[in-house]
Amino acid sequence: MAVMDALAVSVRNLDFHYPGSEVLLYHNLDMDIKAGERFGLFGPNGAGKTTLMSLMTGLMEPDKGTVTILGKELNGKDKEVNKLFGFVPQDFSFYHELSPVENLEFFGAWAGLTKAQINERTAELLEILGLTDVRHKPVQKFSGGMKRRINLAIGVIHQPKILFLDEPTVGVDVQTRHAIIGYLEQLNSHGTTLVYTSHQLNEAEELCHEMALVDNGRIIAQGEIDKLLEQNHQTTLEGLFLNLTGRQYRD
């Protein structure tokens, strides 16, 4: 893990409420994610993790405050900053009628790559993620695991410096999970900052170095996972999670 002093993501004084709701989900939220970090964003269902990730990727606009990506403020007008990060949503975010090659060609172009760059990256990613043999088949015929790998490949085609991942391994078998986590570790070792949410806490514990625990629109704990476990007298992330968020249903 290549930890650097620069901030990959910086959230300052952020307020947000859902349209139609008068209640602020986030109020004066501050959060920093260091460059090169493997950062986990955890919390119970409905805690606001996906919303926070949407605010950090520009999918939602805050009422107030700023989100800065590698020193550049995120705003809807200047989309240049969007080149710096990739996003792997929880839902399959591609065209099911198209093949992996066709999807990567399209999303690569939208990410700002040239045809030659796309061809090079497509061959490389399909090889790494074990999709070369099915590269010309429509994705709709793929298994859930293969779709997850395509979802990831599209998110990293432009070699972003920061990669936001929302439940990237949900619903996949052990082999696919192992392959995806292995690839994410490889990306991080080359300097990519990972910002990751998951309910798979064992996996998160294995992957992440730092974390923030979100509950009811507040960050209730943030820091290195090892230190947080020690401070809270816990041995596992699951124990820490239950200790800080309670055992009641949240959705």
Added chain:
Amino acid sequence: MYKLWATILKDLRILLRDKVGLALMFLMPVLLVVVVTSIQNSTFELVNKNRLPILICNRDTGKLSKQFIESVDKIGMFKLQELDKSETEQHLKGRMRNKNALLGIIIPADFSTNISVKAKNVTSKALKSFGLQGDSAGRKVNLNSLDLYYQPVLQESYRVSIEGALRSALQITESRETLRQLYFAINEKPLPPALENELLHNQSTIKEIPVALGGVTNVPNASQHNVPAWTIFAMFFIIISLAGSIIREKRSGSFIRLKTLPTNYLIALISKEITYLVVTFLQAVVIFSIGLWLFPALNLPQLNMPPNVGTLFFVTLICGLSAVSYAICLGVFAQTEEQANGFGAISIVILAAIGGLMVPSFAMPGSFKPLISISPLHWCLEAYYGLFLEGGKLKDIITDLIPLFVMIIVMQVISYIGLKRKNLI
């Protein structure tokens, strides 16, 4: 530019893999244009070429009823089938119900007598007006000479046409008899057949001349009317595919990713606009080709292409652009595919109806006329008719294209505002 090209390629690939959508956009309008033109053409031929079957029960024994039947036969519209004079009215109706004929005539027993008396009365009045002695003993005449029975399936327009034809045959019979009697009263000898023929049959002809803008005088036929109309209908029916495609993209996960990439969503809309503009152009090419080459093979009148192909190309692009703009506008505002499909299909049918695609605009009730101009399909049709029916040039149809341009701009602006408000661009 590469982004746009990659997006067009993506849209084309998705479109080409949507077999149902393609069938809806190409097969449906082709079937529609062939079926509607065939029906309209067969209706035309039913009246003008195929001859309507007509049952005639002649109860009259005089020569005038026979002359009347001959005159009806000479019109060329009817296929006569004479029944025995003993057949009753119920019998005739029964045969018509059994679909033996659409029309039936009962010539009453006093038909010849009535016409003869009527002719005598006219002759007498004429002689008196000449200052000659006529027969003053005028007799009363039954003016209802014939009973015409018809199947209710015959539309009013056909009935009016049939009644006009029969009235003309009756007129000839009556005129001939009046002429004979008048000639005999003056000359005391029968009217010479040559003179009778000269007077009754040597009528002046009527030459039909379609009013054309560009000197082209092709006689309009069912193909000239139907092919442009249903081409426009097909173009606007891309709304199902295009609006659906926008909504699917908006609601699918791919849209979330598109929003995080360093490209404006406007590129996606421009790509769809170009892709579907090509589709509308291809629809027009396919349907015009069918009118040009398939129709003659199906014994339908061939489509006569306008002389100015460049203008046709331009008008087709403008019509396509208006269809695409309407579909994009709907796609931006509709929340679900069901909304877009339902509203889209119904609105196109309504706009086609008020636009004159189904019933000619001039035949619409006065209360509907102000609505005609709000239909983009109406202006498309007017522009096409200017080319196909009147042989016009661009300057002749520019007044139809200007409202279309305005509508296109309005729809594009509305779509843009919608996208802005929804934070999509």
